[in-house]
Structure formats: structure tokens, C-alpha cells
Amino acid sequence: MGKTTIDRRWLPLNALRAFEGVAKHSSFTAAANALLISQSALSRHVIALEKLIGAQLFERVVDDHDEVEATAVQGGVDDLT
Secondary structure (H helix, E strand, C coil): CCCCCCCHHHCCHHHHHHHHHHHHHCEHHHHHHHHCCCHHHHHHHHHHHHHHHCCCCEEEEECCCCCEEEEECCCCHHHHC
């Protein structure tokens, strides 16, 4: 069974900005602060992107300060290329 091709022209821009922010900061909370949006809104954008491409992009871990840390999932980011 072949890999599904995604037309990149239809990827939501806000979801891509959220993805980039989380990848850059390795934290949903820090990315949300940098993008001046709530952490829950940022999380919804990333989840929408994950559903669209059919792959998990980040592993989420909540630290002692309730900050959501993110680690890229092996293979998930490859689905965007």
C-alpha cells in the first residue's frame, strides 16, 4: 500500500506556524507564548495537522511546572516532507 501524498497548498498556515513554534522551542507552552496564543489553541492547531497528515508529530510530556514539553516523533515529521 503506497504512501498518501498531501497537497501542501492545502495545509493550514496557522497549524504550520504552531508546528514550527513547537519544533523550535521543544515546548507547547513556550511556543504558545512566542506566538501570542493560548497553549490550548496551539495544541488544537498541532492536533489538526496531525489528523490531516495521519501521523503523530510530537510526544507530549507534562513537566513539574505544568509545562507541556514536546519531543519529535521518529517518522512523524517525515510525513510532512
